[in-house]
Amino acid sequence: MKNPNSTNFLNLSNVNNVYSRTSHFIQKRKPTKEVSLMKGVILIIGHVIGAGIFISPVGVLKYTGSYGLSLILWSFGGLFSIIGAMCFAELGTTITKSGASYIYIMEIFGRCAAFIKLWASLLLIEPSLQAITALTFANYLVQPIFSSCDPPFLAVQLLAAASISLITFTNCAYMKWGSRVEILLTYAKMISLIIIIIAGIIKLIQGKRLSHSSPHTDLISAFDGSSWKVDSIVVSLYFTLFSYSGWDILNYMIKEIKNPGRNLPLAIVISLPLVTILYVLTILAFYAVLQPNIILKSGAVAVAFAEESLGIMRWIIPTAVAITCFENLNAAIRLTSRMYLVGGREGQLPALLTLTHINRLTPIPALITNASIALVYLSVGDVFKLIFYYSFSYWFFVGVTVCAQLYLRWQQPNKVRTLKLSLIYPITFCVGMLFLIIVPTYSFTSEAMVGISVMLSGIPVYLIGSAFIQVEWYSPFIMLLAKVTKFTQLLFYCVHADFEDN
Numbered sequence: 001m002k003n004p005n006s007t008n009f010l011n012l013s014n015v016n017n018v019y020s021r022t023s024h025f026i027q028k029r030k031p032t033k034e035v036s037l038m039k040g041v042i043l044i045i046g047h048v049i050g051a052g053i054f055i056s057p058v059g060v061l062k063y064t065g066s067y068g069l070s071l072i073l074w075s076f077g078g079l080f081s082i083i084g085a086m087c088f089a090e091l092g093t094t095i096t097k098s099g100a101s102y103i104y105i106m107e108i109f110g111r112c113a114a115f116i117k118l119w120a121s122l123l124l125i126e127p128s129l130q131a132i133t134a135l136t137f138a139n140y141l142v143q144p145i146f147s148s149c150d151p152p153f154l155a156v157q158l159l160a161a162a163s164i165s166l167i168t169f170t171n172c173a174y175m176k177w178g179s180r181v182e183i184l185l186t187y188a189k190m191i192s193l194i195i196i197i198i199a200g201i202i203k204l205i206q207g208k209r210l211s212h213s214s215p216h217t218d219l220i221s222a223f224d225g226s227s228w229k230v231d232s233i234v235v236s237l238y239f240t241l242f243s244y245s246g247w248d249i250l251n252y253m254i255k256e257i258k259n260p261g262r263n264l265p266l267a268i269v270i271s272l273p274l275v276t277i278l279y280v281l282t283i284l285a286f287y288a289v290l291q292p293n294i295i296l297k298s299g300a301v302a303v304a305f306a307e308e309s310l311g312i313m314r315w316i317i318p319t320a321v322a323i324t325c326f327e328n329l330n331a332a333i334r335l336t337s338r339m340y341l342v343g344g345r346e347g348q349l350p351a352l353l354t355l356t357h358i359n360r361l362t363p364i365p366a367l368i369t370n371a372s373i374a375l376v377y378l379s380v381g382d383v384f385k386l387i388f389y390y391s392f393s394y395w396f397f398v399g400v401t402v403c404a405q406l407y408l409r410w411q412q413p414n415k416v417r418t419l420k421l422s423l424i425y426p427i428t429f430c431v432g433m434l435f436l437i438i439v440p441t442y443s444f445t446s447e448a449m450v451g452i453s454v455m456l457s458g459i460p461v462y463l464i465g466s467a468f469i470q471v472e473w474y475s476p477f478i479m480l481l482a483k484v485t486k487f488t489q490l491l492f493y494c495v496h497a498d499f500e501d502n
Contacts (some may be wrong), residue, residue, distance in 0.1 A: 035250070035257040040267035041397050043249050043345040046186035046274050047335075049193065051136035052243025054302050054321050057286055059239035059384055061295055063232045067287050068222035070236065074283050077240030078276025080432060085247040085268045087426050089400045092251045093261045095420040099342040100251035101401040106346065108404040114405050117397050118343050119458030123373065124451060125397075126336040128390040129245075130329060130370075134160035135386075137325035140318045143300040150299055164378075167330045169372040171337070172357075172364045182455050185327030192320030192496030196302065199286020199309040213452055231443035234435055238391040241436075243279065245394060249331075252338055261418030290372070333370060340366035344496075348465075351483045355494035364492045385447060392440060399433030402426050439449035 002285035035043070057070075064070040088100070097103045102121070106114030143150040158338045227233075250267060254260055286301060288335040306317035341363055344354025355365050380386050405426050408415070441448040489495060 011251050018153060021392060025489050035263075036262040037252060037258075037266055037270075037334045040250055040257060040263055041271045042186050042268055043260075044246045044247055044271040045190065045275060046327065047246035047249040047331055048244055048272070049132045049186075049189050049278070049324065050243075050246065051207050051240075051325045052245070053193070053279055053282060054140070054300070054324075055132075055136050055383060056239040056243045056387075057283060057301050058295060058298065059387070060236045061241075061292065063236040064227055065232075066223050067224040069226040069228075069233075070223075071235070071280065071283060071287075073236050073240050074280050075276065077237060078272065078279065080237075080429070081241065081244040081247055082268065082272045082276075082404065083399060083425050083429050086265060086421060087405055087429055088251050088369070089268055090417065090419045090421050091401065091405050091408075092254045092264055094415065096254055096260070098251075098253055098255050099334050099339075099346075102249050102339065102342060103346075104401050104404055105397070109400075111346075111348070112459070113400075114346070115348050115457040115462045116455055117159050117400070118339065118348060119268045119461060120393050120397065120451070121285075121339055122336070122343075122370070122452045125390055125393050126332065126339065127370065127373040128377050128386050129394075130164060130332050130336075131160070131380070132372040132383055132386045132390065133325050133329045134163050135334060135378065135383055137163055137322050137329060140303065140321040140325065141301050143303045144315065144318050152369055155380060160378050161375055163326065163329060164333075164374050166373050167326075167333050168367050171330070171334060172360075172362050172367050172459040174360055174362070185323055185330075188320065189324035189327060190278070191316065192324060193282050195316060195320070196285050196305065197278070199305075199446075200281075200288040203285075203309055205286050230435075231439050235388075235434065235444070238395075238440070239497050241395065242387050242391050244275070244330075245391075246328075248398075249335065251336060265419055328395045333367065335365045340370070343377075350481060350485070350489055351496050352481065355488060355492065355496060356483070357492060357494050359493075364494055365488055388440070388444065388447045392437070392448055394453065395433060395436050396451065396455075399437065402429050402433070406430065 060070045060073060064073060091104045092100075095104055095107050097107070099106075102117050105117050135156060138156040139151065141159060142155055145151065150314075235438070247268065249258060250260075250264055255262070257263055271369055286295065286305055290298075290301070290307055294304055295301055300318065302317050302319075302321050306314035310316060340349060340353050341356075343349035344351065353366050353369060354363065356363050377386065403426075406423070409423065409426075443453075
């Protein structure tokens, strides 16, 4: 009897004999150890700092009602992310396969649970994140032109679509271009935050805040108007945690990290506290310059900040924010293409989606498929709603992964672990995740049901796909998929790439 763990769900590698003439093109690529501690720190910072810090302040202030409570949640979001990242670091050094949550869930909870995670990531989590980032990029690019009013949403949508298309084309042509741009722009986004922080400090020193702005001038009044409702606090945390998401990037490339047992946790301990400090100081700078009503009404809070504090140099901030979002969009698209390849490696995606260009070694079909889905999400008119869709599903699977860590500790207590945390960390994180999932499901049922529906739809897809591996190779469906795959190979000059993981 065939072992189900060895079968390839809708993967055409088992019918390669149909087109044996292409078999000699199959490639094997071994990951190289290229990620040092410093590069790991840069990668985490580059993936975390992005659109979130420039759009989330509005949502956080809206639901908390006060500067004081919002600053507490920004600090808590950083601490909570550090705990989650350290839990992932233990898993990454225990299960040494690239793929992050997807692989950890597969190894501990099985293939069906892993496929649901992959399904939700490719259909909802990653495309919605890319749509949010692209819309933020476009909004900050056109906002200075429409300084007296909100820019037309159609113009923002078209520019966002153009940015997704351009980055997809660039990565299809030569993926190392995207990698080089990513490192350079990481420094640019840190500089933009530092400029905001310095401008805020200067305003505080000048005393402008005390004489011209809102009444929140002392510790007690900073909490005036706070909303202490549980659902308001949880939704505010969604916005802050959205700004901190991306800290698991190194878990997707664990095989490429030099000495991961040392460098992975060190990179987290260095990068995330630094990001938290930058975020809190940036929010303080916004609050030092802008009144609450301006922040809540602004579609681009950093543009409003620049107009109030930088004078003729106000163009620097929207330009820097646009560069930041562009870099994050590039990183998100490249990361999603990795997920397609990992899913194909595990036999849970059609070979069609794992084809790689023979010369450029770029996953063209995966990049085009991802861009097509992301473009659909641009039609959603509310960026905050997209953030909710993303955050609910993303943090749900992060919570499932940390629960898997606890289950693995229980099942294999004597397993050798390079990094072994106290159980207080995963238990605390899981308790926090329960609130992040249960409360929004009750208070924002319609938005939560979008994520739940996508997850549940993956179950019948998995069962139907698993049934196909029981049929013979001459099944009409398999033959049709083989023909489509061959056509795609000829169209894009691609072959199935077998990525070795040893």
